[in-house]
Amino acid sequence: MPDKAIRISRAGSDRSADRPVMLAIAGDSAAGKTTLTRGLVEALGADQATAICVDDYHRYDREERKGLPFTPLHPDCNYISIMEQHLQLLATGQPILKPVYDHATGLLARPELIEPRRYVIVEGLLPLHSKLTRACFDVTVYLDPPEDIRREWKVRRDTAKRGYTNEQVLAELERREPESIAHIHPQRAHADIVVRFAPITTRRDPPDTPLSAELLLRPTIRHPDLSSVLGHDDQHALHLKMMRDEIGRPVDALHVHGYVDREDSEMVQKAIWGDAGVEAPLPATLGMLDVGHSYPLAITQLLLLRNLLAAG
């Protein structure tokens, strides 16, 4: 949808023209990385954005993994040093020949040429695993859904698209849990933005209410200033609260409840987009789900877009 995508001039930017803006989207299996990535690529335009998944750096195929003491979540199950090398190459504007892991067959396949466009979105299990990988990104995101939601998503996807049974998916989730805690969760502390989509447990919203979004905005990058347009009253569908994260660092928490109305949602979208300093109208594709539409998702995507543009 190139006509709906953002066309921005980067004249006046002090970023070297041949260095792309790099975004990481880390999170466990079925945390929503692909959905978020797809929305950003649509908004930026496919000719402006390159999206890759670093789970392609698996060292073993499905058959070989059967004899091994770890799951694909373990760094030893992945070519981490090659992933670091390829991210460095992309970050400096160079092409890579990226390995390809085929989720349908469980086989490692023919690699593909990736030439970085203006924006490079890197999603996967371990993009924020090492200091070297983290140094490659301008903006980093960690997707942090509640475990019960993520299980539901994973069962639904892996039974529908990857040919597993319910029982197989649940057994695999259990087998992976210690490695998820050991290797995936620690990336949360390194993200500029932590995104959690979840129902508000204290409310009884109608069943088709979209999930709410809670965004932790760490002061490791500059976010749009929303304190002037949003209150901190947590009874309000949209609010911004300063708080401490799990290790005591100050963060802003932006709450976008699923029941937010159109008027409030558009007010904050305009504030975010105005801050981006972009002439283009608001991207029309924001917030689209497989079924339906979500303002919390739209605002999350817009905030990421704005931060990508600001980094560019």
Next chain:
Amino acid sequence: MPDKAIRISRAGSDRSADRPVMLAIAGDSAAGKTTLTRGLVEALGADQATAICVDDYHRYDREERKGLPFTPLHPDCNYISIMEQHLQLLATGQPILKPVYDHATGLLARPELIEPRRYVIVEGLLPLHSKLTRACFDVTVYLDPPEDIRREWKVRRDTAKRGYTNEQVLAELERREPESIAHIHPQRAHADIVVRFAPITTRRDPPDTPLSAELLLRPTIRHPDLSSVLGHDDQHALHLKMMRDEIGRPVDALHVHGYVDREDSEMVQKAIWGDAGVEAPLPATLGMLDVGHSYPLAITQLLLLRNLLAAG
């Protein structure tokens, strides 16, 4: 055969310890690259030497090539920029995830991790194609057999090992010829050493006489000084002649005739090996062919080994 291989200390070398010595062996299909490479790896020891083939950087598989206006000899049929990138990475001691082209099936397969050892031997159709690739090597070789000999080798190999008929191989040779002249031959001018194995047409040696070797030694690297042990009398089985190459540059031409005797051959091997300044005895595997043994091949391999050690 690690016990037969060369064990050398590089103490006192001013080369950074983590940068391997890089050797290129360029030449057309069936020019003898693999045979030469195998002999060098055996002499150096498999734990000291990494050998790769840059024909793995084919951009298309056999089926895809059927619809294309060029053969695998054409740079556009290969990921040249990725080949350049990977050679630079190896030359600076870094690992690569190398693509794999399967000659048996004609398919591009799962890539493999290559971690450079002390010596890296890079053979293939186009390792000396660009300035960037050439800059990665310490020593460069071009294999230049007479066309009739190469045709014979290619027919024999491709019918025995790659499942083609005589007619198919000959038709393919004809189809490739313009691209061979345009893209393979020009690499000859960039090689430090040009190697030609051929019969001496002016002689009538018995049919099991090994091919003679003619080595052009360009002064682009330092070769062992053989002028003190060898005459320039071209009636002698071993001689060294100063001459001009095809574009008028002065070169040394070392001739090792197939009928050279053991005594002369060992004399020049000792001179080459003495110059290498290595404590180890002469590698025992030099000159071995699939069937039989060749002094011209042994001397060629030894000269390359000596130049690799000198570069180390």
